[in-house]
Amino acid sequence: MEKTINLAKKSSDQVELYSLEQTQNTIRFEDKKLKDVQSLMLSGTCIRLLKDHKLGFAYTRSLDNREELVQHALESLRGGVAVKFDFPQTTNVPTLNTYDRAITQTTNTAIAEECRRISSFLEQKTKGQVNLHAGTTISRAKIVNTAGTDLSTSASQYSITIMLLYPGSATGIHKTFVFKAFQNVDDSDLTMLVDLYNQGDKESAASGGRMKVLFMPEAMYALIWRLQSATSGESLYHKQSPLVNRLGERVFNEKLTIADDPLDDAKPGARAFDDEGVACKKSVIIDKGVLKNYYYDLDYAAKLNVTPSGHGFKTSRWPGDTLSVKPSPALQYITFEKGEESFRRLIHEMDRGIIICGALGAHSGNIPNGDFSIGLSPGLYVENGEIAGRIKDSMIAGNIYEVMKRIIGIEDTIHPAYTGYYPAVLFEDINVATES
Amino acid sequence: MFEKMKSILMRVKADYADIRHEIKKETRIAFNGKELAEIGSNTTDGYVLRVLNRGGCSSVAFTSATDHEKAIRAAMENAQLMANFTAQPVVFAKTDIIKDKYCPKLREDPRNITIDEKLQLTKKYNSLILKNKFIATTNINYVELIREKHFVSTEGSEIKEELITTRVSGLITSRDGTLLQNVRVAAGGSNGFAILRNREDEFENKTRIAADLLKAEPIKGGRYNAIVNQSLGGVFTHEAFGHFSEADIIENNRSMRQKMQIGAQLGNEIVNITDDPTIPNQLGHYQYDDEGVVAQKTPLLKNGVLVGRLHSRRTAAAFDEPINGHSVAEDYRYAPIIRMGTIFIEPGRETFEELLETLGNGFYIIDAKGGQTSGENFTFGAQYGYVVNKGKIEKMVRDINISGNLYSTLRNIQAIGNDLKLSQVGGCGKGQTNIRSCYGTPHLLISNLVIGGA
Numbered sequence: 001m002e003k004t005i006n007l008a009k010k011s012s013d014q015v016e017l018y019s020l021e022q023t024q025n026t027i028r029f030e031d032k033k034l035k036d037v038q039s040l041m042l043s044g045t046c047i048r049l050l051k052d053h054k055l056g057f058a059y060t061r062s063l064d065n066r067e068e069l070v071q072h073a074l075e076s077l078r079g080g081v082a083v084k085f086d087f088p089q090t091t092n093v094p095t096l097n098t099y100d101r102a103i104t105q106t107t108n109t110a111i112a113e114e115c116r117r118i119s120s121f122l123e124q125k126t127k128g129q130v131n132l133h134a135g136t137t138i139s140r141a142k143i144v145n146t147a148g149t150d151l152s153t154s155a156s157q158y159s160i161t162i163m164l165l166y167p168g169s170a171t172g173i174h175k176t177f178v179f180k181a182f183q184n185v186d187d188s189d190l191t192m193l194v195d196l197y198n199q200g201d202k203e204s205a206a207s208g209g210r211m212k213v214l215f216m217p218e219a220m221y222a223l224i225w226r227l228q229s230a231t232s233g234e235s236l237y238h239k240q241s242p243l244v245n246r247l248g249e250r251v252f253n254e255k256l257t258i259a260d261d262p263l264d265d266a267k268p269g270a271r272a273f274d275d276e277g278v279a280c281k282k283s284v285i286i287d288k289g290v291l292k293n294y295y296y297d298l299d300y301a302a303k304l305n306v307t308p309s310g311h312g313f314k315t316s317r318w319p320g321d322t323l324s325v326k327p328s329p330a331l332q333y334i335t336f337e338k339g340e341e342s343f344r345r346l347i348h349e350m351d352r353g354i355i356i357c358g359a360l361g362a363h364s365g366n367i368p369n370g371d372f373s374i375g376l377s378p379g380l381y382v383e384n385g386e387i388a389g390r391i392k393d394s395m396i397a398g399n400i401y402e403v404m405k406r407i408i409g410i411e412d413t414i415h416p417a418y419t420g421y422y423p424a425v426l427f428e429d430i431n432v433a434t435e436s
Numbered sequence: 437m438f439e440k441m442k443s444i445l446m447r448v449k450a451d452y453a454d455i456r457h458e459i460k461k462e463t464r465i466a467f468n469g470k471e472l473a474e475i476g477s478n479t480t481d482g483y484v485l486r487v488l489n490r491g492g493c494s495s496v497a498f499t500s501a502t503d504h505e506k507a508i509r510a511a512m513e514n515a516q517l518m519a520n521f522t523a524q525p526v527v528f529a530k531t532d533i534i535k536d537k538y539c540p541k542l543r544e545d546p547r548n549i550t551i552d553e554k555l556q557l558t559k560k561y562n563s564l565i566l567k568n569k570f571i572a573t574t575n576i577n578y579v580e581l582i583r584e585k586h587f588v589s590t591e592g593s594e595i596k597e598e599l600i601t602t603r604v605s606g607l608i609t610s611r612d613g614t615l616l617q618n619v620r621v622a623a624g625g626s627n628g629f630a631i632l633r634n635r636e637d638e639f640e641n642k643t644r645i646a647a648d649l650l651k652a653e654p655i656k657g658g659r660y661n662a663i664v665n666q667s668l669g670g671v672f673t674h675e676a677f678g679h680f681s682e683a684d685i686i687e688n689n690r691s692m693r694q695k696m697q698i699g700a701q702l703g704n705e706i707v708n709i710t711d712d713p714t715i716p717n718q719l720g721h722y723q724y725d726d727e728g729v730v731a732q733k734t735p736l737l738k739n740g741v742l743v744g745r746l747h748s749r750r751t752a753a754a755f756d757e758p759i760n761g762h763s764v765a766e767d768y769r770y771a772p773i774i775r776m777g778t779i780f781i782e783p784g785r786e787t788f789e790e791l792l793e794t795l796g797n798g799f800y801i802i803d804a805k806g807g808q809t810s811g812e813n814f815t816f817g818a819q820y821g822y823v824v825n826k827g828k829i830e831k832m833v834r835d836i837n838i839s840g841n842l843y844s845t846l847r848n849i850q851a852i853g854n855d856l857k858l859s860q861v862g863g864c865g866k867g868q869t870n871i872r873s874c875y876g877t878p879h880l881l882i883s884n885l886v887i888g889g890a
Binding site: 028033035036037038039040041042043044055056058059060061062068072073075076079080082101108109112114129131165166167168169170171209222238239240242312320321324326347358360361362363364365368369371373374375377378392393394395396397425431433434 | 462465468469471472473474475476477478479480481482494495496497498499503506507510511513514517518520522523551555572573583610611614615616617618619657658659685686687689690691692695706767768769771805806808809810811812813814815816817834835836837840843844869886887888
């Protein structure tokens with residue numbers, strides 16, 4: 001890395017190098033069959049140059065030709081992307097427990113055996129088809145810049161997603177478990193999954209209208225994407241946020257507290273610094289319904305003349321190549337504060353309503369405005385506090401700034417799910433369109 | 437390159453192996469509002485090794501050539517694991533041995549255009565949008581992706597193919613007080629840089645739509661008869677039907693496999709659906725897939741009856757159906773999976789005006805805004821629409837999402853227009869992102885659509 005930095009320094013004021021090494025194994029089990037085993041061994045380097053408040057960026061998967069990498073960055077620099085930030089000098093960050101050496105001892109055979117065990121366990125208790133995605137990831141990221149930052153982090157993760165499919169579709173009940181190293185999923189967790197599935201076994205012809213809706217953790221991302229958009233420094237700067245200049249205002253129900261906590265190393269993937277070398281910290285975004293903080297990377301913090309919050313990550317909503325993108329503001333460690341009601345209690349509070357176990361099409365609709373309109377994949381119909389079955393071909397629609405004011409209750413447990421750690425949340429008066 | 441790849445393959449002691457090396461050259465220019473946010477070009481590369489041994493098949497992607505021994509070991513171990521767990525050994529359908537180099541004909545090779553000219557063109561379109569006083573911001577990107585693929589197999593195939601994709605696309609955001617609306621805009625293709633020139637009308641039209649949306653009323657949720665335009669019809673065809681034509685999606689789903697049997701009457705008899713990557717000058721065009729199989733036109737639905745399916749070599753053998761060259765990878769990080777190339781509903785006879793008259797009262801719904809399927813259920817967004825009253829297009833509506841069931845929607849296609857149009861940009865995210873996923877239909881009249889409004 002030093003040679004590349006020295007080469008780049010000749011033609012620029014400041015240099016940053018970011019490198020990432022990743023090994024990944026993925027295993028897919030479908031309907032009792034091992035469908036696929038794949039491995040990935042990727043490495044890569046990105047460079048950012050600053051000169052006269054202009055930014056140059058380039059990346060490569062191989063440092064065999066560092067001259068070419070620097071050349072691409074210099075050509076990018078000449079393009080004239082204007083910025084106001086400097087690379088930070090970050091020397092003191094907490095040491096986090098992010099890597100479990102046991103991950104190196106986990107074989108694909110052991111993961112496949114665990115998938116087979118889970119598959120057999122579930123098939124004894126339900127008629128539904130069982131699909132599983134499992135795998136390990138080991139990553140090492142390093143960031144060095146000419147301001148004196150030299151930081152690295154290693155992380156390990158084992159994850160498994162269990163899906164129980166309803167007949168006639170690929171929709172069903174699903175849940176993801178994540179750990180720092182391989183471990184078996186508890187039978188009690190599997191039993192809960194089966195219980196929920198079996199209660200939705202029958203198809204129910206519910207009529208639509210406005211009713212109570214329980215968002216499961218697995219569907220919460222449909223709402224959170226809207227909040228992520230509205231609180232990003234990027235959206236504020238480009239006037240794309242309904243939450244601009246509203247810090248301190250109550251925007252959601254007072255039961256709701258949402259934080260971003262990259263330092264919580266009880267969870268896999270914790271980070272002490274972001275992908276720009278800025279120290280990470282816990283940020284409360286929503287405190288008892290009140291908007292408390294926005295989040296920034298170096299670029300948008302400088303443009304808005306505020307302090308960077310350590311949220312500059314190389315990220316992509318879709319399965320893109322994150323190495324190839326520049327850091328941008330990203331909330332990667334969202335955690336809801338847990339509530340006081342058990343999952344069962346929340347269902348009992350629904351005289352008539354829908355449990356949303358998965359969202360279809362959450363990426364469509366007017367995300368900046370907070371609007372959502374999602375297919376239920378699936379939706380379970382609740383009548384008189386009991387799950388009566390699942391409904392087909394249904395949608396719910398609303399706007400998060402109205403819907404998230406109408407919270408009845410929040411589950412007393414948080415669960416890992418896509419985009420964060422969430423409890424189930426019960427809302428009232430949401431518009432549901434059904435087939436009937 | 438072929439010799440280097442063959443030397444790696446020679447070390448693999450398996451029943452079959454192939455290796456793909458890709459050099460990926462990417463140029464990106466991005467404007468956020470009036471500011472230039474990104475500009476630059478990059479070149480990078482990597483390998484994907486696949487082995488088939490004793491009935492087990494597996495793959496390893498690696499970016500450092502020095503890792504090839506490690507990659508071979510991992511691929512062999514994974515294949516052994518697959519063989520140990522699989523009751524039905526994997527077999528690859530037979531394919532022709534091909535030695536060829538293919539580069540599609542281009543109207544202006546983007547490699548011969550300077551990055552400054554690309555910047556000026558992108559800036560021109562972005563500036564056109566920003567002239568409108570209702571536009572709050574833009575996110576307009578020029579993306580050029582050049583994949584130089586080399587494929588070698590132990591059966592003797594040696595193929596080099598170049599895939600060149602260019603586009604100027606992005607999001608236009610309008611604002612009135614706290615109300616924000618947005619519209620996607622795109623021009624692009626895989627037949628050269630010329631398709632990006634002289635596209636002012638497209639950018640001006642979408643700017644006007646974004647501004648008009650500020651005054652549009654949210655659609656009221658319910659069930660309606662509607663005409664959908666070519667883009668939205670294309671997303672339905674791709675998302676709801678196309679993915680279930682992909683054998684790897686349904687192979688282990690008992691009920692979907694039962695429903696998607698060749699010969700099953702799935703839709704109204706006026707519906708004919710085909711996937712054809714061989715159509716030249718279209719976004720989805722390629723000559724060989726990433727297993728070295730020649731791409732073929734594949735009829736899927738004829739008069740509403742399922743007549744074909746998209747296959748890899750593995751699934752073609754497992755289903756005992758013909759191979760058709762539809763196994764494609766995003767880039768050097770992935771093994772190929774089954775993909776649509778250019779999927780479309782074949783044109784009918786009616787003009788758009790005749791469709792409006794047949795519709796009478798309902799909605800005219802325009803342009804896709806993303807879509808997703810889960811089994812036979814689908815949901816996709818529309819960018820905007822209009823109320824249709826007694827066959828006349830009236831006021832604009834917004835916040836439109838459509839949800840439904842594949843089979844009932846195929847049966848509910850009441851009439852098909854004569855105006856087939858194919859998409860110019862793509863972005864299917866089936867585990868990997870396929871930016872060359874091409875789709876389209878003529879205007880379609882569909883009855884009983886579930887529309888979720890705000």
